Structures are given as structure tokens and as C-alpha cells.
Amino acid sequence: MAGVPSDLEREQIFSMAEKEMEYRVEMFNKLTHTCFKKCVENKYKDSELNMGENSCIDRCVSKYWQVTNLVGTLLGNTRPIPVNDAAP
Amino acid sequence: MAGVPSDLEREQIFSMAEKEMEYRVEMFNKLTHTCFKKCVENKYKDSELNMGENSCIDRCVSKYWQVTNLVGTLLGNTRPIPVNDAAP
Amino acid sequence: MAGVPSDLEREQIFSMAEKEMEYRVEMFNKLTHTCFKKCVENKYKDSELNMGENSCIDRCVSKYWQVTNLVGTLLGNTRPIPVNDAAP
Amino acid sequence: MDKSMIGDLDSLPEADKLRMAAMIEQLQVRDSLRMYNSLVERCFTDCVDSFKRKTLDKQEETCVRRCAEKFLKHSMRVGLRFAELNQGAPTPD
Amino acid sequence: MDKSMIGDLDSLPEADKLRMAAMIEQLQVRDSLRMYNSLVERCFTDCVDSFKRKTLDKQEETCVRRCAEKFLKHSMRVGLRFAELNQGAPTPD
Amino acid sequence: MDKSMIGDLDSLPEADKLRMAAMIEQLQVRDSLRMYNSLVERCFTDCVDSFKRKTLDKQEETCVRRCAEKFLKHSMRVGLRFAELNQGAPTPD
Numbered sequence A, B, C: 001m002a003g004v005p006s007d008l009e010r011e012q013i014f015s016m017a018e019k020e021m022e023y024r025v026e027m028f029n030k031l032t033h034t035c036f037k038k039c040v041e042n043k044y045k046d047s048e049l050n051m052g053e054n055s056c057i058d059r060c061v062s063k064y065w066q067v068t069n070l071v072g073t074l075l076g077n078t079r080p081i082p083v084n085d086a087a088p
Numbered sequence D, E, F: 001m002d003k004s005m006i007g008d009l010d011s012l013p014e015a016d017k018l019r020m021a022a023m024i025e026q027l028q029v030r031d032s033l034r035m036y037n038s039l040v041e042r043c044f045t046d047c048v049d050s051f052k053r054k055t056l057d058k059q060e061e062t063c064v065r066r067c068a069e070k071f072l073k074h075s076m077r078v079g080l081r082f083a084e085l086n087q088g089a090p091t092p093d
Helices: A007-039 A051-074 B007-039 B051-074 C007-039 C051-074 D014-047 D058-086 E014-047 E058-086 F014-047 F058-086
Strands: none
Touching: A007 A051, A007 E014, A007 E058, A007 F014, A051 E058, A051 F014, A051 F058, B007 B051, B007 D014, B007 D058, B007 E014, B051 D058, B051 E014, B051 E058, C007 C051, C007 D014, C007 F014, C007 F058, C051 D014, C051 D058, C051 F058, D014 D058, E014 E058, F014 F058
């Protein structure tokens, strides 16, 4: 890959970057909807998130992230998941 | 924006039009599936929609539309929703 | 269509091929998720599929295929579904 | 896909109209294939629950037929109402 | 869409940066429209269950408002946590 | 994504074959990323229900592992059956 990349290589780089971003957006959306269902009471008696909901959301995001990493490892996946690891 | 639009501007107009159409198609599909679940009995004893189902569908579409507008207002949204307002 | 296809025709062929593949991938994904829900116990006491699950999966795929063909016929559809018919 | 989902194209120059029309056609093809897939998934989920045989029995087949027909009628009705709302027409009560 | 979802662009040449930025903007527009659609679907499903009238009653409207507001707050919070994880920061316990 | 989902390319001229192959590869990458996302969502939904801590406990982790392995095996089996049906082969009873 040293030297100037060819047009084809550049196209591939762009295309991969696009797929990766789509992937992350989709992951973020699935996480958001899943944690909303798991943590937020759906009678909507209030328009504020209460303390219990807030801490549930934080933990839900953290666990979802761990599941993503765990499944990634099982799939022999080194790529789509971010460079930095999740907090322990 | 007066005068002849540049190529870039035209690309952006097309791209926005495409996103907006995708948005409307997705909205139509979600509405259709949601109202089917809410209004149509799922034992399928018949292949016709009965009178109760038909009026449920009409009201469901109308209410879905209102929810779309309501949420749009909350989001400070003036755009994706059609120029004409829904019936009161 | 005899003779050399024009650029426009070729674009249309590509575009149709792309849509068809997207359609098949989506069908495969929906089938996979639907049959997983119908056939695989979700307590995950084991990481192997047992015999009952395996034969359920085979039949589920077969029936899903038939439903696809049946609905295709109702829609007056001759195209998106593969040239070869499903096993009887 | 409903006509009313398509914005006003009259103000565009001719070449852009063609391009816009091609884009709309693309979206319509994709949309109808997606609709087909969702319809199959819904009717399968609602109608097929036994996996003792690998072929649909008569009852399941009837269920799928009715489901698909109902869904199509439903979808057309929704399309009509949706178009009215898009045009700001009052709806039946 | 969260900033942290966007990779490191600094190493790219100028023209590519512009193109990448345009792509990101496209995805953001699409994403925000999808989010809008999902939000409407969720709040409608949770809040509207009676179809005796064609207009929302007061209670349904309140429910939809709260649902949308809660969802937005939720979504922002998730975005913050998500960004922290993307950067490897420790999270609140 | 299963090979049988790809139509017959032999009749195409060389340049078009390359382009078609590139398109297929694109779809495969997107598809495998989507599959990954769905798998995570499903196993998370089925296995994680307590939010008293911010880390997975042993039981949840085991559940997620099994869920993912089962899903992959399931997915491969579906792929095989799907390929047979695409080729019109008879299926096991």
C-alpha cells in the first residue's frame, strides 16, 4: 500500500469507509431502540427520564457494547469494531 | 439561489430529493404495517376487509399522520412533512 | 433486445440485477430470522442445534419458500422468484 | 408506492426531469420488492406454526392466501387515505 | 448520528476529505429521517390503541409528546455513552 | 450471503463481469455487517435482562456465546437448504 493509491484502490477505500459508517449508524440505532425497550417504562407518565431509567440506560449501553465485542471475537472479527476497547 | 444553479447545487438538490422520497416510502411502509397490526384480525377467516376493519384503517392512517406532524413539531421540523397540513 | 445493448440498457440491466440481489439477500435474512424464532429454543442451554431443531429448520425453510412462491403467484409475479421451482 | 409521495417535478428542466423519473422508478422497484418480502414474512409468521411436514397443508395455504389478499387490500386503502392527507383533503370520519 | 462514529479523516488528502465529508453528511440526513420515522412508529404503537375517532384525543397527544421527549433524551444519553466507549473512556458504574 | 443468490453471470462480457463481481462483493460486505448487527441485537435481547451492573455476568456471557454459535450454525444450515431450493433439488423430508 506504500506509494500513491490507484483510483481503484481509492474507490475501495471510500466504499469500505461508507460500509463501516453505515454499520456503525445501524449499530447505534439498534442499541438505542433495544435499550429504550429494556429501560424506559412505556406508559409515559412523565417526559423526564428518572434516575432508575438513567442508570439502566448507562449499563445497557455498556453491556450492549460488550456483547458486540464478544460476538465479534466469536466471528473471528478484528475489524468492524473500534480500535479502542470498551471499558472493563 | 437566484440564477442558474451550479453542478454541486444540482447534485445536492437531487440527493435531498432522493432522501426525502426514501423517507416518505419508509413512512408509508411503517404506517401500513403498523395499521395492519392494529386493525386487521390475524386469523384470516376471510379474505375481505370488513366494515369495522375498513373504518379502523381510515382512522389509523389519520391518527398516524397526526402523530407524524406532532412529533415533527417537537423536533422543530419544518421540512420532511408535506406542504399541506393534515385535515383537522 | 437483439444486437449490442445501449449504455442506457446496460445501466438498467445492472440496476435491475442489483435490486434483485438486494431482494434475495433480504429474503434470505428474513427467512433466517423467522425460522430461528420459530425453531430454536431461546434459553440457549446448549450451543449445538439438536435433532428436533435441525429438522424444524429444514421444514421451515421449505415452507417459507412455498409461501414466497404462493404469494408471488397471487401478486401475478413471474420474476423475482428463481427460475427453478421449489421441490414439491 | 403512492404517487402522492412524489414531489412536484414540473419546475425542473427536461434533463433533470428524466433523471428524477429514473430515480423514482428505481425506488419503486426496490419498494415493491421490499413490500413483497415483508408480506411473505408477515403471512408466514401469522399462518405457519407447525413443522411436522415440509409442505404447507391446506389450512396453512388458505390462511396465507387470505392474509396476502387482505394485506393488499389494506395497502391500497392506506395508499388512498395517504394520498388524500398529502393533498390536504378532509378524510371520512 | 454521533460524531464518534466517524473515523479519523485527518490523514486523507484535501479532495478526499471533502468527498468523505459529503458522504458523512448524506448519511446523517438519512439517519435523522430514519430516526424520525422510528420515533413516530414507536410512540404511535405505544400511545394509540383506540380507533373510534379519527383524531387524537388529549390523552393520546400527551402520551405521544412525552414518548417523543423521553426518546430524544434517551437517544442523547446513549450517544454520550457510546462516544465514551468509542474513545475507551471508563463509564460510570 | 449464499452463492446461490447470485444469478448466472457467464453470459456477460468481461468488463461487465468485473463490475458485477464488484457489486456482489459490496453487497456481501454490507450483508455480513448487517448480519453481525442483527446477531448482536438478538443475543443481547434474549440473554441480557438485568441492569444492576455495567458488566456482563458469567451466565449472560455463556448465554450470548451459545446464542451466537447456535445462530451461526442455524444460518449455515438455512444457507444450504436455500441453495438446494434455488437449484430445484428435492429436500430432506
